[in-house]
Amino acid sequence: MHFSGMEELSEKVIDKLCDMYSRHSRLAPNLIGLVNRIQEHLDDPVWSVKLLIGLQKCIMEMPPPQLTIHNLSWHLKVLKRVAKEGQITQRNTIYLLLNILINSNLCERGNWQVGNAVLAVCRNLLEHPSIDQVFIELADLLQYISVHYDGMDIKDHARFYYTLLTNLSWEKRTGVLAKGLDGGRAKERSHSAIMAESEGIASNLTVHKTNRHVLQLIKVQEKASQRSSERSELLETTGEAENWLEVYQGQFQTPGFGSEVTLRYNLTHAKDTDPLFDKVFTICLHFELKDSNYAKVNDIHVPCVFSDRKPPVVIVKLKPFQPYPTTLCVSAIFTTQDGRSWHSRLPDVSVSFPEIFLPLPLPPNTSCECKEQVFDHIWEAAASGNPDKSAISLFCFKTADESLADLIKTHFQGYLITDQQSKRSWKVLFFLPPMCHVLLKITQTEDAIQVSIATDNWELLPFVNSYLQNITDHCSTTVTDG
Incomplete structure (x- = not known):
């Protein structure tokens, strides 16, 4: 199509075509065909790119009533073609798709054709320079689709695209997608292949399910002192202050302070896995909670896991609303060497009560006297505070001196506030996010070991008593009084 330098005529033709499309969106295939023919026959198809930009703008400016499911299918075909042009910015396209999904009931309806059409646009975006x-x-x-779209097939494909986006370079990603279009290896067909525009890419997107566990998370055992030093690195050092309770409480004015528990796991192969899974790549770990006591856990991406190499360490951040024991249901999507994608469940991960413990979060190099001042203030507040929230209790057990020393070193070392062995007295404080405390005063008497307990959350007492019972179960006698 030539305009002999008549720029004004060129713009008028584009305006007319866009106006016609806004009233008759079923013309989308014709306009796409026009663009393709122009680009086939012209070395510098500037006009066709301008037409696509005009169509993109036309769709962006359409009022919501015109974005019906029927019309949307045509618009998505146009946006898919627009996404193939490296000269056209795609931010508006992504904003439009996200806005439509968030502010309509498309995700709830779970229409497969619409979901597949949205993913077709995303696929071209993955290759955009x-x-x-x-x-x-x-x-x-992609993450919104993978979480909210009511259709497992669409969710799985969105997760696969998300994995490609976040784990592969542009060159490798385009290579994987190009291989899918060329056919690649013979793959199993799925429901996706029935309606996908390219059987090759549909097969490449198929997510297979494993029959048994392939991967597992194994807890990395940490000392409380290690957790303490890492916790301190997150805090800014403050100057000397007379009232350390105010310093301590003032830290919580910072949004997010002390709100997370960090747990470390080795991601390893489960026992007796198929050799097919000896090397897995682009792993995306997804977490679901069995209760509402914690905020949603973000997906974690791991480049690879090889059975003959040291397992990678996975860091899981938990944000408690209530610091109770919980269980994480874990699943993974990954790729094997043959290019196939797999979905596999991992064994559930139990988070025990002591795994939530953190040392008293005060600035580094805080003196023992200052820590004890904070401890005493919190103890007094719990002992004389609101009975609907605070509580005190007593736990007693018998043990030898050597066993008591071992118990304190093993379980309380990183949480000690004072260690007065000469007076046979110890103070221990556990901090539990978002802002709960369990305080222990351990006293050795002639007859038994007394553990006085104070907490600003009385609902934690059953867990505290169970914890103390568990770590002293080698002792002959235990007594609780709450």
């Missing part, structure tokens, strides 16, 4: 400019936006879109 300026993808780095919209990396976060596209990641948000």
Whole structure:
């Protein structure tokens, strides 16, 4: 199509075509065909790119009533074609798709054709040369689909695209997608292949399910002192202050302070796995909680796990609403060497009560006297505070001197506030996010060991008593009084 330098005529034709499309969206295939023919026959198809930009703008400016499911299917075909042009910025396209999904009931309806059409746009976006400019936006879109779309097939494909986006370079990603279009190896067909525009890419997107556990998370055993030093690194050192309770409480004015528990696990192969899974790549770990006591746990991405190599360490951050024991249901999507994608459940991960313990979060190099001042203030507040929240209790057990020393070193070392062995007295404080405390005063008498307990959350007492019972179960006698 030539305009002999008549720029004004060129713009008028584009405006007319866009106006016609806004009233008759079923013309989408015709306009896409026009663009393709122009690009086939012209070395510098500037006009066709301008037409696509005009169509993209036209769709962006359409009022919501025009974005019906029927019309949306045509618009998505146009946006899919627009996404193939490296000269056209794609941020507006992503914003539109995310806005439609969030502010409509498309996700709840779970229409497979619409979901597949949205993913077709995303697929072209994955190959766009300026993808780095919209990396976060596209990641948000894919993650939203993978969580909220009511269709497992669409969810799995969105997770697969998300994995490609976040784990592969642009060159490798385009290579994987190009291989899918060329056919690649013979793959099993799924429901996706019935309606997908390319059987090759549909097969490449198939997510197979394993019959048994392939991976597992094994807890990395940490000393409380290690957790203490890491915790301190997150805090800023403050100057000397007369009232350390105010210093301590003032830290919680910072949003998010002391709100997380960090747990470390080795991601390893489960026992007796198929050799097919000896090397797995681009693992995406997904977590579900069995209760409402914790905030949602973010997905974790691991580049690879090889059976003959040291397992990678996975860091899981828990944000408690209530610091109770919990269980994490874990699943993984990963790729094997033959290019196939798999979905596999991992054994559930139990988070015990003591795993939530953190040392008293005060700035580094805080003196023992200052820590004890904070301890005493919290103890007094719990002992004389609101009975609907605070509580005190007593736990007693018998043990030899050597056993008591071992018990304190093993279980309380990182949480000690004072260690007065000469007076046979110890003070211990456990901090539990978001802002709960369990305080222990351990006293050795002639007849038994007395553990006085104070807490600002009385609902924690059963867990505290069970914990103390567990670590002293080698003793002959235990007594609790609450």
